[in-house]
Amino acid sequence: MKQRVDKPGGVLGGVDWSRWSVVLLKPDCVRRDLTKTVLDRISPAADIVHQQQITVEDWQVFVHYWDLLVDRDWFDVDVPACLRQTYVGRPVVVALAYGPPGTPERLRGLLGHFDPAQAAPGTIRADLGTDSLDAARADRRLVENLIHTSDDSQAACRDFGTWFGANQHQLLTPAA
Helix, strand or coil: CCCCCCCCCCCEEEECCHHEEEEEEEEHHHCCCCCCHHHHHHHHCCCCEEEEEECHHHHHHHHHHHHHHCHHHHHHCCHHHHHHHHHHEEEEEEEECCCHHHHHHHHHHCCCCCCCHHHCCHHHHHHHHCCHHHHHHHHCCCCCCCECCCCCCHHHHHHHHHHHHHCCCHHCCCCC
């Protein structure tokens, strides 16, 4: 049963976010038809209890990549323009992963370095990625790296709100 937090704008209470992770299969993953392959790579570490394809809205990409926007002076590209070009209006798949405590961190370990060219062999980005930070810089764009998973339990809660939205608490019920 959902519990409301005492203050307006609070997050859904009663959820052990250390057991949940939001998986974002990015536009390059969807375009290359790797959704099933990538989710299969995650499934030994956590159960995928829900997935859906959505079209990214402007606000979602800016909430999701708030850290890139805060640090945009460090980049050699127009970060807001690149985010819009790469994501807005494009299909992505979002999935909910559920597992033992520490699931967000465990899934992050499966991804590899954000630059597929620097990711360790055996990680998703190393094995399936085709881009590199060097190529992205040369093209003045953001690197394509297939997938995002929540960094930690706080990020899982934020990512859930960003990608699944309000009134979706029923999705936070692990498969029996």
